[in-house]
Amino acid sequence: MAHTDEIVEDEGEGIKPIIILKDISKEYEIGDWIVKAVDNVNLSIFETEFIAIIGHSGAGKTTLLNLMAGLDTPTQGEIFNSGVKIPDMSEESLATFRIFNIGFVFQNYNLISTLTAEENVIFPMMLAGMTLDLRRKKAVELLEKMGLADRREHLPFQLSAGEQQRVAIARALGNDPPILIADEPTANLDRETSDFIANLFKELKESEKTIIVATHDDRLIDVADRIITYEDAKICKQDVVCDILKESDRKIKK
Amino acid sequence: MIIIAAVTAIAVYFIYFGNSIGYNTLYHNTSLFTVGIRAIYYEFNIFILVIVLVLAGMTIVVITSTLIAQKKRDIAIMRSLGTIPRMLYSFYLKEALFLYIFGFVIGFIFGIIFYGITLLILMVLNFEIVIYIDIIWTPLFFISTLAGIYVVTGYVLRRIGRQNIQWIFSKDIPHDFDAQHTLTFIPRGLSRLGYNFKSAMVNLIRRKKDFIRYIVLFGILITTILTLGIGVLVLSSSSENWIKNAQGENIIVVGHKTVVNNYSLLYQKYYDINLVIDETSQDYTKSEYLFNTGIISSLGSIDGIENIDERLIIFTKIIEKKGSIIFEDGTYGFVGKDRNATIPIVGLDPNDMAQNFEVEGEFFSDEDGFMNITIGDSLAAYSFEYPLYQQLQIGDAGNPFDIKGVVVDSLNNGFSAYFHLKYLNLELGYSENTVNILLIKINSSEMSNTINTIQSVIQNQLGSNFVAQNMNGVFLQNLASMSILNATPLILIILFSIIAFLSLYNYQKGGLHEKIKDFLIMKAVGAQNKSIKRILFLENLFILIISSVYALTISMVLNILVLFERVALPPLYIPFLLYLVYFVVLLVINFLSLLPLVRKMKHFSIKDFEVF
Numbered sequence: 001m002a003h004t005d006e007i008v009e010d011e012g013e014g015i016k017p018i019i020i021l022k023d024i025s026k027e028y029e030i031g032d033w034i035v036k037a038v039d040n041v042n043l044s045i046f047e048t049e050f051i052a053i054i055g056h057s058g059a060g061k062t063t064l065l066n067l068m069a070g071l072d073t074p075t076q077g078e079i080f081n082s083g084v085k086i087p088d089m090s091e092e093s094l095a096t097f098r099i100f101n102i103g104f105v106f107q108n109y110n111l112i113s114t115l116t117a118e119e120n121v122i123f124p125m126m127l128a129g130m131t132l133d134l135r136r137k138k139a140v141e142l143l144e145k146m147g148l149a150d151r152r153e154h155l156p157f158q159l160s161a162g163e164q165q166r167v168a169i170a171r172a173l174g175n176d177p178p179i180l181i182a183d184e185p186t187a188n189l190d191r192e193t194s195d196f197i198a199n200l201f202k203e204l205k206e207s208e209k210t211i212i213v214a215t216h217d218d219r220l221i222d223v224a225d226r227i228i229t230y231e232d233a234k235i236c237k238q239d240v241v242c243d244i245l246k247e248s249d250r251k252i253k254k
Numbered sequence: 255m256i257i258i259a260a261v262t263a264i265a266v267y268f269i270y271f272g273n274s275i276g277y278n279t280l281y282h283n284t285s286l287f288t289v290g291i292r293a294i295y296y297e298f299n300i301f302i303l304v305i306v307l308v309l310a311g312m313t314i315v316v317i318t319s320t321l322i323a324q325k326k327r328d329i330a331i332m333r334s335l336g337t338i339p340r341m342l343y344s345f346y347l348k349e350a351l352f353l354y355i356f357g358f359v360i361g362f363i364f365g366i367i368f369y370g371i372t373l374l375i376l377m378v379l380n381f382e383i384v385i386y387i388d389i390i391w392t393p394l395f396f397i398s399t400l401a402g403i404y405v406v407t408g409y410v411l412r413r414i415g416r417q418n419i420q421w422i423f424s425k426d427i428p429h430d431f432d433a434q435h436t437l438t439f440i441p442r443g444l445s446r447l448g449y450n451f452k453s454a455m456v457n458l459i460r461r462k463k464d465f466i467r468y469i470v471l472f473g474i475l476i477t478t479i480l481t482l483g484i485g486v487l488v489l490s491s492s493s494e495n496w497i498k499n500a501q502g503e504n505i506i507v508v509g510h511k512t513v514v515n516n517y518s519l520l521y522q523k524y525y526d527i528n529l530v531i532d533e534t535s536q537d538y539t540k541s542e543y544l545f546n547t548g549i550i551s552s553l554g555s556i557d558g559i560e561n562i563d564e565r566l567i568i569f570t571k572i573i574e575k576k577g578s579i580i581f582e583d584g585t586y587g588f589v590g591k592d593r594n595a596t597i598p599i600v601g602l603d604p605n606d607m608a609q610n611f612e613v614e615g616e617f618f619s620d621e622d623g624f625m626n627i628t629i630g631d632s633l634a635a636y637s638f639e640y641p642l643y644q645q646l647q648i649g650d651a652g653n654p655f656d657i658k659g660v661v662v663d664s665l666n667n668g669f670s671a672y673f674h675l676k677y678l679n680l681e682l683g684y685s686e687n688t689v690n691i692l693l694i695k696i697n698s699s700e701m702s703n704t705i706n707t708i709q710s711v712i713q714n715q716l717g718s719n720f721v722a723q724n725m726n727g728v729f730l731q732n733l734a735s736m737s738i739l740n741a742t743p744l745i746l747i748i749l750f751s752i753i754a755f756l757s758l759y760n761y762q763k764g765g766l767h768e769k770i771k772d773f774l775i776m777k778a779v780g781a782q783n784k785s786i787k788r789i790l791f792l793e794n795l796f797i798l799i800i801s802s803v804y805a806l807t808i809s810m811v812l813n814i815l816v817l818f819e820r821v822a823l824p825p826l827y828i829p830f831l832l833y834l835v836y837f838v839v840l841l842v843i844n845f846l847s848l849l850p851l852v853r854k855m856k857h858f859s860i861k862d863f864e865v866f
Contacts (some may be wrong), residue, residue, distance in 0.1 A: 071778055092782050099780030110775045114460040126449045127780045155460070171779070 024077035037063035039233035052224035103172030105182035162193030262361025454792035476805035509691035525735030558700030563608035566601035577644035601678030615659035623674025626658035632668030
């Protein structure tokens with residue numbers, strides 16, 4: 001099991017790395033300035049693993065998540081997600097890949113402003129080609145689960161921040177993707193809502209999904225199998241709370 | 255500010271270009287065309303100018319109002335920080351007014367520069383031009399637009415100032431938008447037509463304010479262009495119709511070669527302003543030119559002849575006689591200045607006319623021909639004050655006749671008069687059947703054979719000096735020369751179209767700035783570029799359909815109010831064909847204007863979220 005920046009490929013019998021970052025760097029040019037958001041990072045994330053990425057604001061956590069999800073391209077290095085080399089994919093195939101493989105919860109929710117809560121949840125299901133009745137049924141179920149049954153027909157600006165965040169999570173879960181990536185899902189939320197979201201992630205951990213969360217929230221960190229401390233564009237520390245590979249071995253032996 | 259300056263530049267250019275090139279030279283040149291035709295084109299060009307100025311002003315007001323609407327978020331933040339609505343109102347309204355004033359000054363300078371360049375080009379091409387300094391339209395445009403901004407943009411600001419701060423953050427979607435209720439008006443099965451279609455429809459309906467702004471702007475542009483387009487079409491087809499009917503088609507003129515030649519020259523003056531007709535050859539009453547209508551019986555048996563119109567044309571002095579009139583204010587007075595002119599007077603039988611004139615008033619009839627006369631439009635305009643209330647005296651000692659009608663006529667550029675043949679003969683002391691020309695209308699399919707037969711008949715009976723001349727060549731040249739009248743409006747249409755499309759592109763770019771975040775989210779979730787392109791295209795298509803349909807209606811109404819009452823309509827399919835052509839052009843432009851934006855989205859990075 002990798003505790004630092006080394007790459008682990010196909011260790012264990014049952015569990016494989018689902019995301020592999022190999023010598024990844026990402027730089028942004030802002031005028032004359034070059035800002036390094038990711039600096040030569042190596043990382044493997046395993047199926048069903050719950051990863052918490054912690055670090056100061058501006059450390060580059062969001063960029064790292066965006067790279068994993070294929071929302072951004074690295075300046076150098078290779079990213080494999082579900083066995084697919086992300087930077088090599090065309091725009092169109094990457095879009096299709098995201099529909100079926102990744103649920104992404106943005107830090108600032110990013111709901112489509114002209115669609116209602118229900119339509120926002122339905123949108124990725126529609127892209128996935130799900131039937132009208134099925135996607136409506138599923139959207140209603142997800143929104144009920146998020147405690148938003150009575151807010152289905154409201155537009156994003158008519159919802160509170162916590163409600164918008166819950167709609168964003170419901171949207172990310174619409175196509176039941178194997179990977180869920182969430183960027184500070186409890187930031188700027190009231191205690192009650194952030195409790196709700198933290199509990200939700202605990203539940204999701206049981207659903208055999210790979211979950212990667214950038215967070216400062218102890219309740220989410222406590223749930224994580226591995227905690228990655230990310231500072232100054234680098235992984236400076238990895239703490240394995242629960243060695244998922246050994247857990248998996250144990251399950252197989254049983 | 256660039257768009258405000260561009261719109262102002264166009265408006266100023268229109269004012270100067272229209273006045274110094276269009277009206278003063280082409281339409282005020284009394285030697286060219288008939289006054290009726292010039293008058294309606296002049297009126298149309300004034301109409302164009304007014305429309306362009308009104309719409310330019312409206313566009314500027316829409317731009318400043320949109321600018322304020324786009325700053326709603328800043329306004330909300332300032333309000334939440336404690337700025338009082340009155341201060342906000344004053345601050346943002348001043349900004350809008352200053353923006354307009356600066357834009358106007360820059361636009362004015364550019365408009366004058368473009369005008370100067372146009373004058374130089376036209377001078378090099380030997381066009382007659384008049385340097386023009388405008389003191390009416392430009393100040394009127396400036397002040398009315400300033401007032402428009404003060405009222406409309408001020409109203410938008412006041413409304414934002416009164417709104418609940420949270421409502422302001424709803425941007426283009428009404429704060430109280432009830433998606434559940436509104437959805438009952440949108441068929442829920444829209445998704446079955448594809449999510450592109452549904453998204454486009456939903457975006458438009460929910461982003462109501464943006465939708466309305468878009469429709470207003472599109473409508474303004476399409477109304478302007480269609481009004482000009484339909485106007486030009488209607489005018490050109492009707493003015494050509496008037497002249498075509500006044501001349502007739504497939505007409506052979508029979509008479510002494512001198513008279514026939516001069517008769518032809520009198521028509522040619524319509525397009526050739528340099529043509530001079532020798533006055534000594536204009537005495538058509540010489541005995542060798544006159545003949546008796548007895549020849550008609552010989553001609554009547556020739557195959558292919560549809561009608562024979564007997565005429566006696568003379569050149570004579572006429573005198574304007576005073577007439578009495580009751581003015582609109584109820585007062586009674588005498589009009590007329592006893593002006594005189596030498597013009598051709600044509601004696602004809604109103605029942606046998608080979609031509610069909612566009613008449614203001616009425617053409618004299620067989621019954622009232624002994625006391626009434628009909629005159630050409632240019633004569634009416636330049637030699638009479640209120641022609642239909644006045645009399646015309648033939649010669650110094652002749653009788654005065656009531657002017658019953660004014661016709662649009664290309665004979666001698668409208669400086670002509672028509673009188674009953676029988677009474678003209680009486681006036682001149684001739685026998686009742688004396689004529690000097692015949693207008694013979696011929697079936698077009700038998701033209702050449704019939705001319706030859708006529709030629710031989712008249713030479714046998716009247717002598718070798720008598721000829722038959724086909725007038726089609728002259729008449730067609732007259733009609734062709736009228737295309738120059740459409741030049742000014744057509745140039746204006748092309749110029750306005752270019753600027754309209756540029757403004758449209760800029761506006762679209764600004765509008766998409768708001769929408770692009772949604773599209774980026776859609777992309778992040780998994781939507782394909784082509785889907786987003788389709789959604790944008792469909793949105794614009796819906797807007798185009800709605801705005802172009804109402805723009806067509808408005809432009810038809812405007813044209814009906816200003817022009818149609820006085821003109822002959824072109825075939826009904828013409829405006830619709832024009833509409834269709836414009837619709838397709840707009841669609842293509844729309845599509846092209848989307849390409850840079852879609853390309854930008856194609857290379858989207860998650861960092862763009864911060865930008866938008």
